[in-house]
Amino acid sequence: MILVVANNDLELLALRTAVESLPEGFPPVRAHGGVGLDQVDDLPSIDGVRVVLVRLHKGRSAWEAPFDELRRTCRAGGIALLAFGGEAGIDAELAGLSTVQPGIVAEAAAYWAAGGPRNLAHLLRFVADTVLLEGFGFDPPQVLPAAGILGDRPYDPERPTVAVVTYRANVLAGNTLPVEQLCDAIESRGANARAVHCYSLRPGPNGTEPAALEHLRGADVVVTTTWAAGGVVRDGDARGISTGEAWTSPLDVLDVPVLQAVVATGPTAGWAERDQGLSPLDVTLGVAIPEFDGRIIGPAFAFKEVVDDGDELGVAISAHRALPDRLERVAGIAVRLANLAHIPSAEKRVAIVLSAYPTKRHRIGNAVALDTPASLLDLVRALRADGLVATDLGDDADAVMARLADGLTYDQPALSPAQQAMAVGRLPVEDYTAWFATLPESLRVATEKAWGPAPGTVCVHDDHLVFAGIDLGGTAVAVQPPRGFGEDPIAVYHTPDLPAPHHYLAFYRWLDVGWGADAVVHLGKHGTLEWLPGKATGLSGACTPDAALGDLPLFYPFAVNDPGEGTQAKRRAHAVIIDHLPPPMTRAETYDDLARVERLLDEYAKVEALDPAKLPAIQGQLWDLLVTSELARDLGVEAMPDPDDFAGMVGHIDGYLCALKDAQIRGGLHVLGTGPRGDALIDTVLAITRQPQGAVPSLRATVATELGIDLTAAGTRDTDRVEAACRDRLLALADADWVETAAGADLTLRWVTTTLVPNLRRTSDEIGNLLGGLAGRHVPAGSSGAPTRGGAHVLPTGRNFYSVDPKAIPSGLAWDVGCALAD
CATH class of the missing domain: 3.40.50 (Rossmann fold)
Structure with a gap:
């Protein structure tokens, strides 16, 4: 044997x-x-x-x-x-x-x-x-090429093309049924399908391109079922001195969307039972690592099932089998993405959706860190300049937001006659109920339990579900419908297991089949779609985000310093993130009572040195101001100290004021695609250079050393001296138009001129890459984090960020543990 x-x-x-x-x-x-x-x-x-x-x-x-x-x-x-x-x-x-x-x-x-x-x-x-010296005879090995085309499928040059990548090992093992079925589904939706097998999508020896690349050229979308990322970290990223990209993938040269279709390592039953959806192994291999390459995360569509109980071999044999509705979802997303490259700009329709935080009219359209109204106007202008046929919104952002708010109900389930007249669109009740009947039973039961039989009662008028917004022709601007209604709408907004109202589901259905959107842009962090009930990863058809959004491509401008929440949209709503800068940061400084306290402290220091007899009067004034401004409470001081102890309290006050004054605060909001200029640019560079950036030292630390100041013990006056000196050096660079020669030998200033400022000047990539994605091109990947906290390597923005920074792996602790284990 x-x-x-x-x-x-x-x-x-x-x-x-x-x-x-x-x-x-x-x-x-x-x-x-x-x-x-x-x-x-x-x-x-x-x-x-x-x-x-x-x-x-x-x-x-x-x-x-x-x-x-x-x-x-x-x-x-x-x-x-x-x-x-x-x-x-x-x-x-x-x-x-x-x-x-x-x-x-x-x-x-x-x-x-x-x-x-x-x-x-x-x-x-x-x-x-x-070995056994039998005599059956044998032939030498026959080698399958490292990459090739699987099967012979028809090709129509007038149709978009979707390439589907599988492992060479699947071809060798005969485990290609899910891929063949996926190609069939793609063809049934009016696109060419091309199945490609390969050993890996990683670069070859000496950095040569993957063998599969020649078979992927000409495709409008690549759907890959392979796991490992093909990307590499380039030398000279923003942690260093020279400019460069932080992460590249061999597939970047194709400049097309890459959709990750997850092929699970376990059976359907396990996935179906888990609230988390995919297993930790599948999340790592099929979601987190592919995100490094900027892949769009699609559904899990095939699972490992036992196909032979093992009577012959003595071990059960498993193979992958596709889940029909998940396979159709992957095919639908892929073809919709491929269509973006083939629809002329003049015929394309892009829906722009704004968030709606409940209960407050002035927060309609609010997005964290983003000036949504100004960004909306700029985005519509950019779409028009790119060929989209749409009416200009004008220059009055407040008027646009008032128009949107007037047409929306966020605290009542019905629209007034005036609001109905302002509606952007309607979906017939019979159309919605027919579609709703096709959804999985568990989702229908949960929705009707919470909101009654379809179509519910929210915004239903004259046998139509009515939606608020502004139709501009090639684009429509709408506010995402309320997550729900109740006595505490904010609690409803954050309830994880409450199904969305019928009106919410109908809104996305209307965007797709009613208004006819080719893609959706959700403008700013964050909406509610990605937080609706369902699995954490590898969503099923009964998960609300999947049912609502369907196959629609989703592009999502999102603050680069909040990867945790942005990742939810990537993994639960196949979103392409377009990360954007945080707001410009500035120094808090002091004002009102704090400024008066600071002036009294300066006077106290002079009197203490030159005229100590006046100290009791100054101490009394200072204490009175501390009490009326409630700083005494903040400092934990309940009674005026004795004269002999007062100097100690003065030092405590000075340290407290120094921390408050030196704190970084937002100096406004970011406008999508617009980098900081003038004073905002100086403030931004000052804020970023406070901390070391990889090998680049902190400008503040360098200047403090030159001035002989210990920042760990510095008071307000010394900290202000350091801040002023840093600002003066950056103002001199700005006056010289940020040329490297003006930086001299200072390592940090050289990095500012060669890397930081050039990357900040590329903030226009936020709009550029969004337009590229809407045109069916690849949105490059990038890491996420806070530039002001040592994370300037996340610049330039406009990337499809990932939440795990490969340049920060392993951590120092993990490295030490690994070394100890190896030793």
């Missing part, structure tokens, strides 16, 4: 087919393991076994103790052992632990590397003839 041990389900799947082709009289073949082998220590039975083949992805460490025990058992029983790693090359450690001649191991390894049922069949024949 020949025993095959492997920790890869695809190889066992291929082995099953290989065994069926073996000639009569061939020694029995049994298998052990699968993807779960790494988590168990049980050894296979070796009764009657004459040869053991072990194939371990990740090498001996993946199954170390059981492997060593198996090897000892084989040596003791005179059983031949051939051990192989999971990569194409020879695993020297495992080869050395084999008990047959090295040449036999090397030749056998070539069959594994070539893969597939045919090669595995001849591997078994090779082992039978060379």
Whole structure:
């Protein structure tokens, strides 16, 4: 008997087919393991076994103790052992632990590397003839190209093209049914489908492009089911001295959207039962890591199911099987993204949706850190300049927001006649109820339990669901409908398990099929769609965000310093993030009573040195002001100190005022696509250079050292001196138009001129990349974080940010632990 041990389900799947082709009289073949082998220590039975083949992805460490025990058992029983790693090359450690001649191991390894049922069949024949001295005969390995086209599908040059990428190993194992079905669904939606297989999307040796790239050119969208990111960190990012991009992917040269279609490592049943949706492993491999490449996160559409109970091989065999509605969702998103490159700008329709925080009219359209009204006007102008046919909103942002607020109800479930007359659109009740009936039963039951039978009562007038907004032709501006109604609308807004009203669901349905949107832009952080009930990742059709948004492409300008909330939209609403700058930061300074306290402190210092007899009077004035301004309470001082102790309190006050005055506060709001200028630029550079930026030292620390000031013990006066000196140096650079020669030898100032200011000047990428995404182009990836907290490497903005910074991995602690484990 020949025993095959492997920790890869695809190889066992291929082995099953290989065994069926073996000639009569061939020694029995049994298998052990699968993807779960790494988590168990049980050894296979070796009764009657004459040869053991072990194939371990990740090498001996993946199954170390059981492997060593198996090897000892084989040596003791005179059983031949051939051990192989999971990569194409020879695993020297495992080869050395084999008990047959090295040449036999090397030749056998070539069959594994070539893969597939045919090669595995001849591997078994090779082992039978060379180790067991049988005479069945064998052929040399046949190598499948590293990349190629799967099948022969029709091509129409007038249609958009979607390329679907799968692993070469799936082709070798015959595990291609989900990909073939996905291609069928893409074709049924009016696009060309091209199935491409490859070993990896990572760059080749010496940085050469992946072999698959030649088969992906000409596609309008790439749907990839492969896991690992293909990106790399370039030298010279914003942590260094020279300019450069922080992260690039080999697929960037295609300049098309890349959709990650998750192929899960577990069965449908486990995913369906988990509120979290995907397993931690699937989130890591199929979501978080692909985000580094700027991939759009689509649904999980295929799951691993048992297709053979193992009567023949002795181990159950699994293969991937597609879930029909998830497969259709992936196909729909892919084709809608591909269409963006083919719809002329003059015919394209882009919906702009603003957030609606409940209960407050003045917060309609509010977005954290973003001047939404000004950004809206600029975005509409940019769309018009890009060829979109739309009416200009004009220059009065307040009038536009008042018009939107007048047409919206955010505290009552019905529109007034005047509001109905201002409506941007209507969806017939019969259309909504027919669509609602197609949704999964669990979603329908939950919605009707909360809001009554379809279509509900919210904004239903004359047998139509009515929506507020402004129709400009090629674009419509609308406020996202209320999340719900009740005595405490803010609590309703944040209730995670409350279904959305019928009107909310109908709004997105109307955007899609009623108004005819080709894409949606949600302007600013954050709306409610991505927070609606459903799984955390790998959403099902019963998850509200998936049901509401459907296949519509979603672009989402979002503050770069809030990756946690932006990631929800990426993972729960297939959003393409367009990150934008935080507001310009400035120094808080002092004012009113605080400024008067500061002046009294200055006077106290002079009197103390020159005329101590006047100290009691100054102390009394200072104490009275501390009480009336309530600073005494903030400082935790209940009574005026004795004269001998007053100097200690003065030092305490000075430190407190220094911290308040030196704090960074927002100096306004950011306008999408507009970088800081003039004083705002100086304030922004000052704020960013307060902290070291990787290897670039803090400007404030450098200046303080030159002035002989210890910042950790500095009072208000010394801190002000340092701040003024830093500002003077930056003003001099600004007067010289930020040229490097004006920076002299100062490392930080050189970085400011060569990297920081050029990146801030690229803030226009926020609009540029949004327009590019709407035109069907790739939005580049970038890291996220706060530029003023040592995170200037997130610049320039306008990127599809990811929440995990690969340049910060491993952390210092993780590195120390790893070193300790290795030692």
